[in-house]
Amino acid sequence: MKFFRSGPLLTVAVVVVVIARGHGVGGLVGALGGLLLELASFQVGTLLGVLLWRLRVRYVIFGVGRELRAWSTPRLRIALCALPVVIRVGARSVRSPVRLRLWLTGLTSALVAVGVVVGAWLVGPFGVAVGATACLAHELWPRRSAATTSPGWYVFSLPRVSGREAAEMEATPLVSAVVDAVHVGDLAAADTALAVVVAAHPDLVMTTGAQAAVHTAAGRYVEALQVLGAVVGRDDLADRDRALLMASMAGATASAAEVGLMPASVGVPAAARAVDVAIGFGLPRYRLLGTLAQLALLRGDAAEAVRMGRDSADGSGDALGRADALATVARGLMAGGDNAAARAVLAEASELAAWLPRVAGTAARLDVS
Incomplete structure (x- = not known):
């Protein structure tokens, strides 16, 4: 079922059903409203599950597009964007048993969404009910990739996870200690926590990701590339693993070229190839905009670097990711001769992570400029 795409099929089905029942444009608008309502219900259910089953909220983002207002701590980011039509919730499990907590959170999300659909059929317009039902079916279809993990995967597929994939999940609490230290800029504590992870789980991809994150946060880009390169050729990796590893390699390569650890003539094409490979394994291009902005800057296209850097910053649910993207924007503005605008952008980046x-x-x- 790798190539099955339920979204387009359900969209066509909704249009056909609404028109066939004679509800016309009004019904289609209602279906769109039902779709958005149901998407929001899944996210609200996720947030409820996170609170009930004691996961940790990483971010809550209201809307899409340009960020209007944000509240950030090292562990949590809340943002309001220009088009408040959706809500996004990110969380991770920091307590054992990890898989049970994730399953219960997914189940809570699904039950809230089912309740909204039932309510739509009982009291809502026909179009809203159809749109919400189609969204429910789409989200409960189990799928997991570099792009997304559906609520249905947590409910129906997670209980059957075993082997290395299960071990990766159960290692999350230890890795979270590394992530927490990195997010507050305490790299000594991050190295200490990382040593514990490496000793306990030396062969996990999550361990490699934690090593690369610490090296990158410390500016040790060559070391990051070394640990990533050591595992990227393993034959037990899923496409999702390969996509995320190649994305990390692309970012570390671009940063290494940026600071002169390798010639730009070597680093830029290598990073671009890694981006293409990551996309080929299923990672959406928008998740790579930060690296693409760096590459545009290294190629001398400051305007493109600023545009993609802003898009990357606005799409990031992570304070460090936003700070890094804003640094690229500031560098692009400097390259374009607008140091005043660069200082304004850098002020926000420094507020988020001046040590990065x-x-x-x-x-x-x-x-010095």
Whole structure:
């Protein structure tokens, strides 16, 4: 079922059903409203499950597009965007048993969504009920890729997970200690926590990801590439694993070229190839905009770097990711001669993570310009 795409089929089905029942344009508008309502119900259900089953909320983002207002701590980011039509909730399990907590959270999300559909059929317009039902069917279809993991995967597929994939999940609490230390800029604590992870789970892909994250946060881009390169050729990796590893390799390669650890003539094409491979394994292009913005800047296209950097920052649910993207925007503005705008952008990046190597490096360049 790898190539099955339920979304387009359900969209066609909704249009056919609504028109066949004689509800016309009004029915289609209602179906769109039902779709958005149901998507929101899944996210609200996820948030409820996170609170009930003691996971940790990473971000709550209201809307899409340009960020209007945000509230950030090292562990949580809440943002309001220009088009408040959807809500996104991100969470991770920091307590054992990890899989049970994830399953219960997925089940809670699904039950809330089912309740909304039942309510739509009982009291809502026909179009709303049809749209919500189609969305429910789509989201409960179990699928997991580099792009997304559906609520249905957590409910129906997670209980059958075993082997390395199960071990990866159960290692999350240890890895979370590394992530927490990185997010507050305590790299010494991150190295200490990482040593515990490596000792306990030396062969997990999650361990490699944690190693690469710590090296990257410390500006040790060559070391990050070494640990990533050591596992990317393993034959037990799923496409999702390969996509995420190649995305990390692309980012580390671009950063290494940016600071002169490798020639740009070598690093830029290598990073671009890694981006293409990550996309080929299913990672959406928008998830790679931060790296693509860096590459545009290295190629001398400052305007494109600023545009993609802003898009990357607005799409990030992570304070460090947003800070890194804003550093690229500031560098692009500097390259275009607008140091005043660069300082304004860098001020936000510094508020989020002044210690981050690319943020600190950009600030140093602005200070001498």
